Amino acid sequence: MHLDHSHDGPAAVSADAHRPDGTRRALRIGLGGPVGSGKTATVAALCRALRDQLSLAVVTNDIYTREDAEFLLREAVLPPERITAVETGACPHTAIRDDISANLEAVEDLEDDLGPLDLILVESGGDNLTATFSKGLVDAQVFVIDVAGGDDIPRKGGPGVTTADLLVVNKTDLAPYVGSDLARMAADAKEQRGDLPVVLQSLRSEAGVGEVAAWVRARLAAWTA
Amino acid sequence: MTRAALLVLADGRFPAGGHAHSGGAEAAVKAGRITGAAGLEEFCRGRLHTSGAVSAALAAAAALGVDPVALDGAADARTPSAALRVAARKLGRQLMRAARTTWPHPELDALARQFPKGAHQPVVLGLAARAAGLGPEDAAYCSAYEGVSGPATAVVRLLSLDPFDATGVLARLAPEVDLVVRDAVDAARRAVDLGVDALPAGSAPLLEIGAEAHAAWPVRLFAS
Ligand SMILES: Nc1nc2c(ncn2[C@@H]2O[C@H](COP(=O)(O)OP(=O)(O)OP(=O)(O)O)[C@@H](O)[C@H]2O)c(=O)[nH]1
Ligand SMILES: [Mg+2]
Numbered sequence: 001m002h003l004d005h006s007h008d009g010p011a012a013v014s015a016d017a018h019r020p021d022g023t024r025r026a027l028r029i030g031l032g033g034p035v036g037s038g039k040t041a042t043v044a045a046l047c048r049a050l051r052d053q054l055s056l057a058v059v060t061n062d063i064y065t066r067e068d069a070e071f072l073l074r075e076a077v078l079p080p081e082r083i084t085a086v087e088t089g090a091c092p093h094t095a096i097r098d099d100i101s102a103n104l105e106a107v108e109d110l111e112d113d114l115g116p117l118d119l120i121l122v123e124s125g126g127d128n129l130t131a132t133f134s135k136g137l138v139d140a141q142v143f144v145i146d147v148a149g150g151d152d153i154p155r156k157g158g159p160g161v162t163t164a165d166l167l168v169v170n171k172t173d174l175a176p177y178v179g180s181d182l183a184r185m186a187a188d189a190k191e192q193r194g195d196l197p198v199v200l201q202s203l204r205s206e207a208g209v210g211e212v213a214a215w216v217r218a219r220l221a222a223w224t225a
Numbered sequence: 226m227t228r229a230a231l232l233v234l235a236d237g238r239f240p241a242g243g244h245a246h247s248g249g250a251e252a253a254v255k256a257g258r259i260t261g262a263a264g265l266e267e268f269c270r271g272r273l274h275t276s277g278a279v280s281a282a283l284a285a286a287a288a289l290g291v292d293p294v295a296l297d298g299a300a301d302a303r304t305p306s307a308a309l310r311v312a313a314r315k316l317g318r319q320l321m322r323a324a325r326t327t328w329p330h331p332e333l334d335a336l337a338r339q340f341p342k343g344a345h346q347p348v349v350l351g352l353a354a355r356a357a358g359l360g361p362e363d364a365a366y367c368s369a370y371e372g373v374s375g376p377a378t379a380v381v382r383l384l385s386l387d388p389f390d391a392t393g394v395l396a397r398l399a400p401e402v403d404l405v406v407r408d409a410v411d412a413a414r415r416a417v418d419l420g421v422d423a424l425p426a427g428s429a430p431l432l433e434i435g436a437e438a439h440a441a442w443p444v445r446l447f448a449s
Contacts, residue, residue, distance in 0.1 A: 087448035
């Protein structure tokens with residue numbers, strides 16, 4: 001009867017905070033943003049920063065290859081069984097927002113196969129400024145843009161920039177070379193986002209992914225509280 | 226039962242994972258067998274009368290209450306390509322999640338328990354129709370139609386085909402969908418008494434071969 005129960009009920013509800021056996025499932029954080037802004041690099045850096053303290057896994061959603069998953073494998077940021085690639089039929093935003101079934105399957109399979117996890121990072125394939133994650137798939141989302149994509153992106157807004165739980169403006173080291181005004185990006189972001197947090201980071205700097213990792217730790221503390 | 230439930234189940238936006246699959250169209254495009262609307266129509270016609278007819282009959286039989294485990298075995302036996310069996314189970318699992326949330330039903334729960342990694346999609350589709358209070362004809366229509374609408378949508382993306390042309394293809398195929406559904410329901414009714422051997426077993430070798438090749442590509446847009 002106990003076993004029976006474990007396959008009924010909760011498995012049908014995607015956003016349920018518990019696994020079928022009643023334990024709390026992993027916190028799921030989505031990372032989205034335009035092509036090449038540094039999502040995979042941020043995921044890799046987060047894995048390196050957190051893997052010693054936390055049990056982690058990653059799901060990637062590439063547009064047409066397994067490139068992101070393969071990069072993470074090559075960099076050996078996690079053992080291979082902790083990295084899953086979801087195929088998205090040329091529409092990554094559909095797979096993270098409108099029809100999340102393949103991604104839900106991936107996150108649930110990771111926890112079924114590896115045992116309870118603390119955190120699963122879900123990277124969306126590079127998409128446009130309107131791509132956001134469904135609340136049925138992730139508990140919080142990070143939107144990653146970069147200074148080289150134009151310093152007017154925060155001003156333009158859009159659902160990713162405006163509503164993500166954390167906005168990351170990446171590659172600040174490149175600002176002098178592409179003529180981006182960091183102060184203006186920060187001010188525009190503040191204008192669009194009100195009290196929602198913004199991190200300006202360069203993964204090439206010493207501080208690296210530190211601030212984002214601290215934000216993830218805080219979310220996790222709130223999740224397990 | 227409500228008629229409108231059919232629209233919910235047949236809606237291309239029903240969140241059951243189909244958007245990531247091309248129904249063999251990606252392999253056919255790469256092989257040069259689909260280069261435009263005419264090729265798409267021939268592809269869809271071939272699919273409709275072979276694997277489409279089988280899927281529709283399986284779905285209708287499941288909707289009639291034929292043992293889903295036997296139907297799943299029949300689907301396996303009618304799908305030579307291992308890659309296609311994997312895709313069918315994946316899609317079945319995803320549809321199961323959506324159906325259980327949308328139309329909770331003990332028969333869906335039982336099948337999910339029996340096949341935690343997924344039963345064949347047409348079987349789940351038929352059972353979902355049953356859970357939604359729909360009949361065998363409705364299930365067969367959903368199955369036959371999505372068997373051609375999936376490739377059509379995929380080819381719009383793959384070839385930047387004019388979406389009006391793709392929709393025209395589907396409209397021209399509609400009378401043939403009617404025929405396939407009629408035969409599927411007949412076969413499903415026979416299967417109630419005679420067992421799953423009464424179901425059709427047509428297959429399209431090129432679809433099977435194409436699926437095996439496609440699954441081995443390093444770079445592709447669709448999962449199948
Ligand atoms: N200079 C600089 N380069 C960076 C930084 N972060 C990432 N990059 C580089 O930017 C390029 C793209 O980074 P990815 O992490 O692959 O970007 P992505 O957002 O995952 O890209 P898609 O998944 O293709 O959308 C890579 O060459 C990274 O090494 C940074 O902070 N500074
Ligand atoms: Mg990436």
